[in-house]
Amino acid sequence: MKALPTSIPDVLILEPRVFGDARGFFMESFNQRVFDELTGTRHQFVQDNHSRSARGVLRGLHFQTQQPQGKLVRVVRGSVFDVAVDIRKESPTFGQWFGLELSEENQRMLWVPPGLAHGFLVLSETAEFLYKTTDYYAPQHEATLAWNDPDVAVAWPCHAIDMPQPLLSAKDQQGLALHQLP
């Protein structure tokens, strides 16, 4: 597995080693020792999540104000545009975002450390999204940064979904602006 830097210092792209043969492929999708070496951290994961979404669905941008979750995210079917936003007020990259395509084709993963907001836009007919988190779900602490906050200005590839607006949950339609975050 390789780690590639991004525009946000501790957000990393992880590229697994894929062993293909006539039967298909094998890869280690997670290895604690390798993860620790590549990220320089000792995070332990306590929860695995799996969501399926249709084209044009946008989930996010979510974070937990307490019990912040680090997330190791990947796509096993289809393709998404995945985004992390640095909302750590003391960070030199506060307010900046990083995004990339995660897909079953490129097998890429994104490591999103605790304290950032995270979300994705589905580009394929459907997408199966799997991720590990470093702390438990805590709905009482969950919040949403507005996907279209002009101060963050995420360049979502909405042209690729062939619809006027992404499909958002009621909760995500009520996202906060960056300047409103606690």
Ligand SMILES: Cc1cn([C@H]2C[C@H](O)[C@@H](COP(=O)(O)OP(=O)(O)O[C@H]3O[C@H](C)C(=O)[C@H](O)[C@H]3O)O2)c(=O)[nH]c1=O
């Ligand atoms: C996240 C989560 C949700 N749920 C329940 C709560 C709701 O009844 C239902 C759907 O929840 P929600 O609409 O918040 O699911 P997503 O919009 O996919 O939320 C996720 O979306 C973006 C991509 C993220 O980065 C977060 O990990 C996560 O917030 O699952 C649970 O029981 N456990 C959980 O860990």
